[in-house]
Amino acid sequence: MSIEVKVPVLGESISEATIGEWLKQPGEAVAADEPIASLETDKVAVEVPAPSAGVMGQHIFSAGDTVQVGSILTTIEESGAAVARDAGEQQPAIAKSEAAPAPSAAKADPAPAASSPAPAPSGEPVSLSPAVRRLVLEHGLDPTGIKGTGKDGRLTKEDVLAAAETAKAAPAPAAAPAPAAKPATSSEAGRETERVRMTRIRQTIARRLKEAQDTAAMLTTFNDVDMTAVIEARAKYKDLFEKKHGIRLGFMGFFAKAACLALKDVPSVNAQIEGDEIVYHNYADISVAVSAPNGLVVPVIRNAETLSFAGIEKTIADFGKRAKDGTLKMDEMMGGTFTISNGGVFGSLMSTPIINPPQSAVLGLHRIDQRPVVMPDGSIAARPMMYLALSYDHRLIDGREAVTFLVRIKEAIEDPTRLLIDL
Structure with a gap:
């Protein structure tokens, strides 16, 4: 059974928000009341909790999209249905494995490896709360390289601070070679630019401050x-x-x-x-x-x-x-x-x-x-x-x-x- 996750009521006169970040990816297990997405309103960032335990469905909107109050963000497939579905998907693979065991099966037991999830490769999306994301940006860290100690392996503020201290104590790594696809030229050195979309909160701050100057005799x-x-x-x-x-x-x-x-x-x-x-x-x-x-x-x-x-x-x-x-x-x-x-x-x-x-x-x-x-x-x-x-x-x-x-x-x-x- 699938349960719809909708944009909650955000406050008086607030009818829409922007998806700041997805904290859970499709197929991941979620617990009841666990944050699965962060919404940015005109004033604050609001986390959307899972209505029940289960498996995360597909994202109907992407990060940065504007959504209306009441819009369906995703679905949560309840645990019972998810377990039955996962069992059905895994059965053919198990049968094939039993029919044709790998030559190295006698030397190594594959069960422990199967029961331990592999670490996320660099670049794979990592679920971060707004507070943890702020610390990661402040310290310039790669969240995929930090081991999370929170629920379901999520990063906590303590994990990020510990990683920052470790990075300070570690010797500076050797400089990596420049990418071959586009080597840096002398005219470009030190003149890099970055284009970042304004958050909804920053857009509102800018609009309201300008309105104050235009309206009031300050x-x-x-x-x-x-x-x-x-x-x-x-x-x-x-x-x-x-x-x-x-x-x-x-x-x-x-x-x-x-x-x-x-x-x-x-x-x-x-x-x-x-x-x-x-x-x-x-x-x-x-x-x-x-x-x-x-x-x-x-x-x-x-x-x-x-x-x-x-x-x-x-x-x-x-x-x-x-x-x-x-x-x-x-x-x-x-x-x-x-x-x-x-x-x-x-x-x-x-x-x-x-x-x-x-x-x-x-x-x-x-x-x-x-x-x-x-x-x-x-x-x-x-x-x-x-x-x-x-x-x-x-x-x-x-x-x-x-x-x-x-x-x-x-x-x-x-x-x-x-x-x-x-x-």
């Missing part, structure tokens, strides 16, 4: 903030915080709480334009930009204004981990009212972040540098300073409101007591 205002008080608070309480809550105390918790206070004082920053109306929100669903293998994603911290520091830090840490593993859900990245993007983790000194429509503003954080600052008493001291950038839709937010918002953020970070007494 403007960016800047300020700087002295991080001394936050750094001292973290140093003083980080061990107790981690011991009690099981998570590290980071900077994003302070900025998320500061943003919630500032959004209350300047509600237009937390609003959005719909047609000829302005929609104000009495809650703060803060989108936090995190890096994923296929590009930047922005999962949403729901009702951030009601969360504690520990709740915010745990949510952000969970988002970061699952973004790298490619397991974020579609509904976790929809409906934000305001965005915080931390380019400082990559060393950015200053930037003009782009709004994430239909939101009306985005706060950009940057790296912390020791800079000379004139203190209130006139002395000059080296202080850990960070530039803040607020990009906003000038159709909705006036310059006075944008500057006021950044000042509120600055005041809360430079005096974190304000976060406790709601000032």
Whole structure:
């Protein structure tokens, strides 16, 4: 009996996806709920699980094809039918082998060899999860040369990392001779190009960023903030915080709480334009930009204004981990009212972040540098300073409101007591 595998429901308003990779090939055994294909939507990569155990059928679509929700991707032939079919196919070969045994049969027992599958030759498709594929590409490894320790011999992240360490320790192999079919010429040396199709996620990022520039009247205002008080608070309480809550105390918790206070004082920053109306929100669903293998994603911290520091830090840490593993859900990245993007983790000194429509503003954080600052008493001291950038839709937010918002953020970070007494 064959069971159809269809494109699952991918989320509200998502009607199609692109096949990123087939994780199982026709004829391979699959277990129930084992991922057999990876789909790329506008926001995330989604793995399609097998509905039951059995044998993989033919691929109806190829990698890179666009498929609609509900389309049939392949079939799974249930185990009972598969076993009967395999037995029927193997019987003639067995009978022939018994009738005409090989001359070397007396010297070697063929049974053990038949029971152990041969290793996949180089170039044969290997089933890789999105996280494992990212590590393979990062380290420049050939997945067919790595022995998998996962289920059904699949590669795990630990297998790839171990192979990478082995490759680093091994001496460099002798250079292979150039292919005879097309020898390299001096004019071509060092000028190779590679053409790679954009992933669906990258296409969506490009389209939405351009739409934001074309639609919103974007403007960016800047300020700087002295991080001394936050750094001292973290140093003083980080061990107790981690011991009690099981998570590290980071900077994003302070900025998320500061943003919630500032959004209350300047509600237009937390609003959005719909047609000829302005929609104000009495809650703060803060989108936090995190890096994923296929590009930047922005999962949403729901009702951030009601969360504690520990709740915010745990949510952000969970988002970061699952973004790298490619397991974020579609509904976790929809409906934000305001965005915080931390380019400082990559060393950015200053930037003009782009709004994430239909939101009306985005706060950009940057790296912390020791800079000379004139203190209130006139002395000059080296202080850990960070530039803040607020990009906003000038159709909705006036310059006075944008500057006021950044000042509120600055005041809360430079005096974190304000976060406790709601000032």
